[in-house]
Amino acid sequence: MAGKADPRKAGVALAGNWFARLRDGLARTRERLASRVYAAVAHRIIDESLYEELEEALIAADVGVPATAALLEELRQRVRAERLRDAARLPELLRDAMRGLLASAGEPPADGLRWAPQPPTVVMVVGVNGVGKTTTIGKLAAWAAARGRRPLLAAGDTFRAAAAEQLAEWARRAGADLVRHAEGADAAAVVFDAIQAAAARGRDLVLADTAGRLHTKSNLMEELKKVRRVMGRACEGAPHDVLLVLDATTGQNAIQQARAFHEAVGVDGIVLTKLDGTAKGGVALAVVKELGLPIRWVGVGEGVEDLRPFDAEAFIDALLPDEESSKVT
Numbered sequence: 001m002a003g004k005a006d007p008r009k010a011g012v013a014l015a016g017n018w019f020a021r022l023r024d025g026l027a028r029t030r031e032r033l034a035s036r037v038y039a040a041v042a043h044r045i046i047d048e049s050l051y052e053e054l055e056e057a058l059i060a061a062d063v064g065v066p067a068t069a070a071l072l073e074e075l076r077q078r079v080r081a082e083r084l085r086d087a088a089r090l091p092e093l094l095r096d097a098m099r100g101l102l103a104s105a106g107e108p109p110a111d112g113l114r115w116a117p118q119p120p121t122v123v124m125v126v127g128v129n130g131v132g133k134t135t136t137i138g139k140l141a142a143w144a145a146a147r148g149r150r151p152l153l154a155a156g157d158t159f160r161a162a163a164a165e166q167l168a169e170w171a172r173r174a175g176a177d178l179v180r181h182a183e184g185a186d187a188a189a190v191v192f193d194a195i196q197a198a199a200a201r202g203r204d205l206v207l208a209d210t211a212g213r214l215h216t217k218s219n220l221m222e223e224l225k226k227v228r229r230v231m232g233r234a235c236e237g238a239p240h241d242v243l244l245v246l247d248a249t250t251g252q253n254a255i256q257q258a259r260a261f262h263e264a265v266g267v268d269g270i271v272l273t274k275l276d277g278t279a280k281g282g283v284a285l286a287v288v289k290e291l292g293l294p295i296r297w298v299g300v301g302e303g304v305e306d307l308r309p310f311d312a313e314a315f316i317d318a319l320l321p322d323e324e325s326s327k328v329t
Helices: 007-025 027-041 048-060 065-082 087-103 133-146 163-174 187-201 218-234 253-265 283-291 312-319
Strands: 121-126 151-154 177-179 205-208 241-247 269-273 295-299 307-309
Touching: 007 027, 007 312, 027 048, 027 087, 027 312, 048 065, 048 087, 065 087, 065 283, 087 283, 087 312, 121 133, 121 218, 121 253, 133 151, 133 163, 133 205, 133 241, 133 269, 133 295, 133 307, 151 163, 151 187, 163 177, 177 187, 187 205, 187 218, 218 253, 241 253, 253 283, 269 283, 283 295, 295 312
Parallel strands: 121 205, 121 241, 151 177, 151 205, 241 269, 269 295
Antiparallel strands: 295 307
């Protein structure tokens, strides 16, 4: 008689599979960064021209100028402190600098989201059209439901014709409740009713979709501010978490989006989607450096399991692995 499967082994296998998808997703960024870094340091002494090559490699990976400058300054300090001349250790020191930069935004919540002391926890999800915002909400709902939470989705994107239908399908898959109004309805009213419904039905998590705002349109950003204010009236302390969804393929344009949304509604964390197939994965470091906002979740595919809480160590291993691992395609 066959024994029962060990859930711990299944968890390890799932984690391994996800790391493989993350590594695959960052392949183009890794090709731009790791190959150039290891080529630059091979059989070299440390001099100014080497720092210039490392700078070019980081910029090419969309790490951005401020983050690149910070990483290289940390590298220089370590080199001086340890009186290094041989460049062989620079990739290791660069990984250490990346860890420090990502940690500077603070520790992520242990349970993935910033849960309220008393339910329901209200999460506001914002971002421009096309970044995968509604899909991200659906995946978060499935993630929460799999952990015993009882999510309710608020169809606050009342302007995009298919948004409510898309969210309804995700609610069905996750076994979550859905509150929606007619197309074109007031988004703040939808969210208010959703929070009231969650409290009445004993739901402990509200994931609120919002219309895909163009961050350059001040009137639309003002409406997001209104939604946030109404959340606070419907539930004390709400929203308890504000997540901004960014498309990694947009590279440095994501920084401008993040800055505008953060100024408007106070973003708590970033969901970085579409890391699969992009050569711009270094934007994660740029966001943290320029805005002080932590990367909280990353998406590397279309499946529910492809959205996971951000793991800085796994990200660095996939972005700039040690030299032996970097040779594995």
